[in-house]
Amino acid sequence: MPLSPSEPNTAAASPGAPVLTVEGLHITVGSGRAEAVRDVSFRVRAGEAVGLVGESGSGKTLTCRSVLGVGAPGVAVSAGRIDLAGTELTALSARAWEQVRGSRLGAVFQDPASYLNPSITVGRQLAEPLRVRLGLNRAAARERAVELFASVGLHRPEEVYHRYPHELSGGMLQRVLIAIAVAGEPELLVADEATTALDTVVQAEVLELLARLRTERGLALLLVTHDLAVVAEVCDRILVFYAGEIVEDGPTAEVVAAPAHPYTEALLRVASIGDWRRRDLAVIPGRPPEAGAAPAGCRFAERCAFATAACTDGPVPLTVRADGRRVRCTRADELALSGAFAAPATVTDPATVTAPATVSDQADRALQEVTA
Structure with a gap:
């Protein structure tokens, strides 16, 4: 069965068969069955590290917990499939899950x-x-x-x-x-905010450990974090979540150097890391829609500086660009051609621009390398 709505680019991924395949995943929460995750599809190959980023409530943790079969009460997979190297996880019984967790699936949490x-x-x-x-x-x-x-x-x-x-x-x-x-x-290790509570030195050590174990054991790694510097250091590919949807998916170096979606660009400005560190520090105005809300068009439109009336006309599909990256934006190609995301003038005193405490110097150096 092909990925829906479109298959992600795997040209830059580590060679290996798909270990995890998520197709058309929908997740509901609460008694009202509000849809918190909508039509999420992606793959993780053997030896590949994929990072899920986005604000709190974007759906990244719900997605990973569904992969692990440990959703909280009231959380349910309402549609889609989650395949672990030939095993359909959404159909497993409680007893069958006992044979998967701890053997084929490993997890590390905050x-x-x-x-x-x-x-x-x-x-x-x-x-x-x-x-x-x-x-x-x-x-x-x-x-x-x-x-x-x-x-x-x-x-x-x-x-x-x-x-x-x-x-x-x-x-x-x-x-x-x-x-x-x-x-x-295990074939797949899920790390959900595994370094968030650690100081920057220990964080760098744990990230180095995960990278080494991945190399030595051929682990597929699914990493959930709000810290783009962590993803830049560890992951081959980035999935950017917003309001329960994937809005951008592509190789880490390419996404960090040239984001295709306005939300990704905003995240990089807020994080102020790597080449983006020389930008004025900023916040993303507004708030994401409530879980279960179904805006007529782009879910980021109300917060987007580049939105037009056409952005709210109807649902925005996740499409594949010429370079193989996936993006959910009607103006992605236009914005790329116009240089809308080009860096503005640097700040007068770069020394006054500091990264958040959660960003390690080691991760920052890695970002500067991939964006050089």
Whole structure:
């Protein structure tokens, strides 16, 4: 079955068969069945890292939690399919999900302490699943757990094995959670705001770890974040979400250097990173539409400086440009030709322009490289 409405560009993706295929995904929330995610389609190939970005409430986390089958009460997949290398996830029973999570699918979330039992050592919390899933005896499971702790960069892993969560720092806890997530040799790792609560130094270390594990294990990575610098450092491709829809999809370097959608351009200005750092700091005016709202045309029109009457005439499809990138904007080609997103004059004193605290220097350097 072909992707709907159009297949994303895969020319720049890492070679490999699709591990995750999402087609025509619709997600509803609440008793009123408000549609929070509408017609989302994308693929993640083996060894590829794809980043989902957008404001809070844009639908990126709902999409990833649906991939993991862990939607909150009242959240439901109302249409579409989610395929994990030949397994249709939306049709799985609770028992079948137990065979997928922790083995074929791994997950890392924000605030790792909330996902660990405070009364059990972290080593035991890793060793027990190894015994259940792999049939290892107690000694073999302990040995494997120590090896996994070492592989994620935890110093003195034998000592860490006997520690309780409250005895470890936030960065160490995140490494523990990553070790648990990859213990079953998953095909896909979902990282949902996995570095948000960490300081910039630890954040850079965790991102480096994810990149290394992806290379060593051939992991497909689906990363959810609001931080464009994180995506620029780790991901091959960016999916930009707005009001429950994908509005832009393309290779990271190309999207950062030359955004095609006004919302993506606005996000880059607000983040003030890489080449965009020399712009005046700004905010995106207005607010996104409420979940379930169905504007007649472009959902970003009310906040867009480039909107015309034609933008609200009817639904705006996600179309494929000549370069293979997908964009949901009726004026995308026109804006690109006119240079509407060209950088304005630089600020008088660049030293006064500072990036948000969540942006690491390492990530910023990576952005400057891809936009050079």
